[in-house]
């Protein structure tokens with residue numbers, strides 16, 4: 183399985199990636215957001231360069247992100263399949279990815295677009311919390327954490343309302359225009375991302391089976 187999970191910030195890409203992988207062991211989850219946050223936390227040069235863009239809800243420059251992904255895709259564990267989450271996000275990233283896949287003589291199977299209206303996104307993002315120990319994602323209203331976990335939950339630095347609106351604007355101006363690239367290759371399936379997460383997973387799995 184070689185999949186791209188596509189959708190606005192807060193559409194549920196991370197939530198659904200974890201659930202899809204439960205059904206597809208061996209497939210590697212490649213989240214550029216997670217990779218960049220790890221670089222920021224480790225204080226690497228790349229992390230220092232990315233930090234300001236991320237806090238402002240802006241996109242990290244293409245060459246930085248493409249370098250990260252190209253290196254990771256060359257790892258042996260990706261031979262069994264991968265699920266890209268948050269990449270590509272610009273046409274230039276999609277073209278770089280395609281050249282790498284062409285070089286390796288492989289292709290993406292599907293691009294799954296999780297569709298969620300903008301007005302729901304802000305509520306999802308500002309209410310998101312993460313367990314730093316298990317990395318599990320919760321929501322204060324839609325998916326509350328158990329009592330013994332709630333005291334250690336953290337909020338992402340870019341989950342403020344202002345940064346969320348900036349990320350949504352970037353999604354509309356830079357990321358949505360990537361879809362015609364994959365539509366022309368007949369890869370796109372659209373899934374309603376609203377409803378119970380388990381219901382959304384069933385929709386994704388049936389769309390992939392079609």
Ligand code: AP5
Pocket residue numbers: 189190191192193194195196197198214215216218235236237239240241242243244247267268269270271275306307309310311319320321322324325340349375376377378379382
């Ligand atoms: P990234 O980490 O990729 O953030 P994002 O795309 O904005 O997506 P999110 O992680 O915010 O949301 P999600 O869709 O995974 O939703 P989740 O499952 O958590 O990127 C962060 C930053 O890094 C970017 O802004 C940029 O600066 C940089 N970056 C990353 N990739 C880049 C690239 N390729 N190029 C350039 N820069 C890049 O769900 C959200 C909340 O909703 C959770 O609380 C969850 O519990 C809840 N929820 C999920 N599903 C449901 C449901 N069905 N019903 C109710 N609640 C739900």
